[in-house]
Amino acid sequence: MATTQTNSSRRNFLKLAAMGSGGLFLGFNWIGSAEAAPALLNGAAAGAVDFNSYLSIAADGLITIYSPNPEVGQNIKTSFPMIVAEELDADWTKIKTVQATLNDKKFERQVTGGSGAVPHSWKRLRQAGATARQMLKEAAAAQWKVPVSELTTDKSVVMHKASGRKASYGELAAAASKLAVPTDVQLKDRKDFKLIGKAVRNVDNKDILTGKPLFGLDFYREGMLFAMIQRPKAFGMKVKSVDAVAAKAMPGIVDVVTFKNNVAVVGKSTWQVKKAKDALKIEYEKDKDLESSSDHDKIFQDLLNSDKGTVRRKDGDVDAAFKNAAKVVKSEYQCPFLPHNPLEPMNFFAHVREDGVELVGPTQTPDRARGEAAKLLGIPPEKITVQMTRIGGGFGRRLMADYAVEAVEVSNLVKAPVKVIWTREDDMTGGNYRPAVRYRFEAALDGQGNMIGYKLRGVGMNSGNPTREHNFPSGAVDNLLIDSVEHESPISTAPWRAPITNFLAFAEQSFLDEVAQAAGKDPVQFRLALLDKAKKAPVGDIKYDIDRMKGVIELVAEKAGWGKKKDISQGFSVYFSHASYVAQVGEVVMQKGKPVLKKIFAAGDCGIVVNLSGARQQMMGGIVDGLGHAMYGNLTFKNGTPEQNNFNSYRLIRLNEVPEIEVHFVDNGIDPTGLGEPALPPTGGAVANAIFKASGKRLRNQPFTEQEPFKGVS
Amino acid sequence: MAQYKLQINGRSYQADVEPDTPLLWVLRDHLGLVGTKYGCGIAQCGACTVHINGEATRSCVYPVSAVGASKVVTIEGLSEKGNHPVQLAWDEVDVAQCGYCQAGQIMTAAAFLKKNPKPTTAEIDATMSNNLCRCGTYHRIREAVKLAATKTS
Numbered sequence: 001m002a003t004t005q006t007n008s009s010r011r012n013f014l015k016l017a018a019m020g021s022g023g024l025f026l027g028f029n030w031i032g033s034a035e036a037a038p039a040l041l042n043g044a045a046a047g048a049v050d051f052n053s054y055l056s057i058a059a060d061g062l063i064t065i066y067s068p069n070p071e072v073g074q075n076i077k078t079s080f081p082m083i084v085a086e087e088l089d090a091d092w093t094k095i096k097t098v099q100a101t102l103n104d105k106k107f108e109r110q111v112t113g114g115s116g117a118v119p120h121s122w123k124r125l126r127q128a129g130a131t132a133r134q135m136l137k138e139a140a141a142a143q144w145k146v147p148v149s150e151l152t153t154d155k156s157v158v159m160h161k162a163s164g165r166k167a168s169y170g171e172l173a174a175a176a177s178k179l180a181v182p183t184d185v186q187l188k189d190r191k192d193f194k195l196i197g198k199a200v201r202n203v204d205n206k207d208i209l210t211g212k213p214l215f216g217l218d219f220y221r222e223g224m225l226f227a228m229i230q231r232p233k234a235f236g237m238k239v240k241s242v243d244a245v246a247a248k249a250m251p252g253i254v255d256v257v258t259f260k261n262n263v264a265v266v267g268k269s270t271w272q273v274k275k276a277k278d279a280l281k282i283e284y285e286k287d288k289d290l291e292s293s294s295d296h297d298k299i300f301q302d303l304l305n306s307d308k309g310t311v312r313r314k315d316g317d318v319d320a321a322f323k324n325a326a327k328v329v330k331s332e333y334q335c336p337f338l339p340h341n342p343l344e345p346m347n348f349f350a351h352v353r354e355d356g357v358e359l360v361g362p363t364q365t366p367d368r369a370r371g372e373a374a375k376l377l378g379i380p381p382e383k384i385t386v387q388m389t390r391i392g393g394g395f396g397r398r399l400m401a402d403y404a405v406e407a408v409e410v411s412n413l414v415k416a417p418v419k420v421i422w423t424r425e426d427d428m429t430g431g432n433y434r435p436a437v438r439y440r441f442e443a444a445l446d447g448q449g450n451m452i453g454y455k456l457r458g459v460g461m462n463s464g465n466p467t468r469e470h471n472f473p474s475g476a477v478d479n480l481l482i483d484s485v486e487h488e489s490p491i492s493t494a495p496w497r498a499p500i501t502n503f504l505a506f507a508e509q510s511f512l513d514e515v516a517q518a519a520g521k522d523p524v525q526f527r528l529a530l531l532d533k534a535k536k537a538p539v540g541d542i543k544y545d546i547d548r549m550k551g552v553i554e555l556v557a558e559k560a561g562w563g564k565k566k567d568i569s570q571g572f573s574v575y576f577s578h579a580s581y582v583a584q585v586g587e588v589v590m591q592k593g594k595p596v597l598k599k600i601f602a603a604g605d606c607g608i609v610v611n612l613s614g615a616r617q618q619m620m621g622g623i624v625d626g627l628g629h630a631m632y633g634n635l636t637f638k639n640g641t642p643e644q645n646n647f648n649s650y651r652l653i654r655l656n657e658v659p660e661i662e663v664h665f666v667d668n669g670i671d672p673t674g675l676g677e678p679a680l681p682p683t684g685g686a687v688a689n690a691i692f693k694a695s696g697k698r699l700r701n702q703p704f705t706e707q708e709p710f711k712g713v714s
Numbered sequence: 715m716a717q718y719k720l721q722i723n724g725r726s727y728q729a730d731v732e733p734d735t736p737l738l739w740v741l742r743d744h745l746g747l748v749g750t751k752y753g754c755g756i757a758q759c760g761a762c763t764v765h766i767n768g769e770a771t772r773s774c775v776y777p778v779s780a781v782g783a784s785k786v787v788t789i790e791g792l793s794e795k796g797n798h799p800v801q802l803a804w805d806e807v808d809v810a811q812c813g814y815c816q817a818g819q820i821m822t823a824a825a826f827l828k829k830n831p832k833p834t835t836a837e838i839d840a841t842m843s844n845n846l847c848r849c850g851t852y853h854r855i856r857e858a859v860k861l862a863a864t865k866t867s
Contacts, residue, residue, distance in 0.1 A: 205805045345752070393812045
């Protein structure tokens with residue numbers, strides 16, 4: 001891999017002030033404006049809350065690295081600083097990492113979602129570290145009167161080999177901070193990486209393992225009030241009348257306020273407001289359709305046959321292909337609604353004051369929380385600060401800002417600092433779900449078992465487009481039609497880890513297994529042949545990298561010993577999502593007439609692995625998540641009301657239900673392409689295809705436990 | 715409201731709360747011990763696990779009035795310097811993703827290993843399956859319990 005030369009334009013690189021302690025304080029101004037500099041000059045004090053840069057070096061050698069994106073368990077607070085420290089050549093044992101607050105003057109895309117943080121920031125973070133290292137070297141060169149080119153760095157020390165001189169970054173920081181910011185810096189060659197690619201432990205381990213206050217729910221402020229909110233018990237209902245007399249009379253209750261269709265009980269402790277909330281007497285009336293899951297089944301059937309599909313992609317002549325087919329395969333796949341169920345329920349702190357608003361809490365999109373709060377109050381966003389706490393799981397739920405805005409509403413109404421807390425029941429029944437979806441796939445095979453035609457119709461709910469029309473196998477089939485139909489449901493929906501593909505991948509990869517079976521071909525060879533065709537004779541746009549997809553297929557097939565094992569049934573699946581590629585092989589045996597999942601092999605291509613420990617966690621966690629929800633996840637509705645509301649009625653996967661998982665990565669040196677989501681989509685297919693091989697039973701709907709061969713088996 | 719005198723982490727605390735207040739919320743809202751987490755409120759997830767006289771107990775359904783003179787240990791008091799063998803193992807194996815459930819996992823594992831210092835994998839699975847981890851860190855939880863067992867002995 002060639003050494004990368006980067007040009008960090010002076011205009012975009014903002015040199016910040018030397019700190020009071022004589023340190024170096026560097027940062028990028030991503031929006032290309034220097035307006036913020038004076039404020040930063042004034043605000044630059046070690047340990048201050050509102051820092052605005054990526055790194056600071058104190059005179060005593062302590063290096064502080066700021067991580068701008070919310071930490072939701074994807075380990076960004078470790079991997080981002082690793083990238084900066086790598087190029088800085090810093091001593092990792094003397095680094096403090098700090099979660100930055102929302103600041104769009106200094107950072108852009110302070111979002112956790114779409115597996116996009118590392119790909120977005122990779123080069124920026126490297127430049128931040130490399131630029132600081134260059135300045136430290138220049139400072140040493142000036143002091144020692146030697147050429148910069150003769151200096152090397154390691155573990156926060158600049159060295160001059162010829163003279164044996166050494167100086168620590170802390171010693172050089174003050175002088176370095178007075179130098180001009182270099183216009184271009186040399187980034188490291190990959191072979192010289194010391195940190196990137198290693199397994200580095202979570203920087204917050206100690207705080208997590210000793211119970212320090214890290215999470216939104218752990219945030220307390222003197223004089224803060226607690227609020228719980230009764231939202232409509234059914235989607236499609238609205239408040240008719242509220243009787244809060246009994247609730248208001250209960251101990252510790254300060255007020256009961258109503259906004260929109262919500263009734264908030266505000267008081268002095270969590271338990272008191274919870275009891276008072278249970279004492280509210282609210283009458284509701286119908287506002288929209290009150291949907292039940294059985295209605296959804298009927299809606300899906302109607303829309304599958306609707307002539308109002310929106311064409312998403314059309315190649316060749318599908319009608320002719322299906323007319324001329326030697327064999328046609330047709331199947332339908334369906335999944336239910338799912339709540340996100342992060343273990344830390346929704347919560348947020350807001351203090352609406354005359355002069356501005358303070359927001360503190362767990363959010364994947366602090367900028368959205370601020371924007372919606374500003375809109376609600378009719379004030380400029382600059383009047384609002386957002387402090388991101390560590391997030392106790394998100395899975396997409398905290399891309400929504402509803403719960404932060406609720407805190408703003410309540411604080412504004414009661415004129416006090418307020419933390420809104422959702423109970424587990426509130427969290428599970430409060431909406432913003434992964435919507436149910438149904439797919440119909442059709443494939444036309446010629447006499448040799450080649451797939452000459454492919455049709456997919458997706459019927460979504462509030463999904464926009466439930467297909468990914470340019471994904472595989474698009475590009476590999478001459479005649480193809482992908483369309484979709486939408487149902488608008490009053491049940492609120494939201495992105496859920498690997499939106500759309502969290503179920504589409506299962507459906508598609510299971511269907512391709514059916515087609516390979518019908519064609520009499522090995523499932524892996526069948527996919528590889530399609531990819532070869534896409535490479536040699538591409539049809540229309542191809543939005544995935546054929547070689548990278550082949551790479552993970554071949555790696556997992558080799559590691560799993562695909563097709564070479566006796567006494568065990570293997571199932572295959574591969575998927576491209578969020579710019580990364582993951583292939584999986586599931587292994588199943590039959591025990592007492594029941595399929596038992598023994599092992600999942602996974603091969604991932606996310607480009608360069610930044611932190612091997614975190615990357616393995618994302619792969620394994622994604623697989624466990626994909627497996628658990630495919631097996632058990634099921635939120636059903638009766639007249640608009642969710643029928644499950646806590647972990648006694650809604651089943652999450654547990655430790656004794658996970659198979660062995662073996663993870664491998666393709667090593668191709670490509671810039672990182674993200675890993676928070678891509679391991680999840682392929683899992684359901686790898687498992688279901690193995691179960692088919694073992695039992696002859698084809699699982700087309702989720703959750704699997706409601707289908708043969710699991711139904712009625714405990 | 716009533717006054718409760720509680721023995722927590724070797725110290726004496728006082729709380730003026732209603733008798734049915736779960737110990738969890740007394741710890742969090744009244745005593746500032748927020749390491750013990752709320753996850754479900756119905757003893758299903760284990761995030762709120764504390765030790766009461768050495769027994770792993772779900773504090774979300776344990777009323778403060780039932781605590782009496784019992785000795786309560788929370789994650790903050792499991793060790794003085796965060797160096798209990800289970801905490802050390804959790805760090806070494808790098809178990810946490812979001813980290814929210816891990817205090818409960820650690821308290822469950824610590825009580826378990828005290829009673830059963832040399833557990834089999836099946837015994838570990840049976841006990842640790844009572845705690846939910848939404849991020850799916852189960853493989854590392856199992857590995858960390860095994861590692862902690864070697865540190866305890």
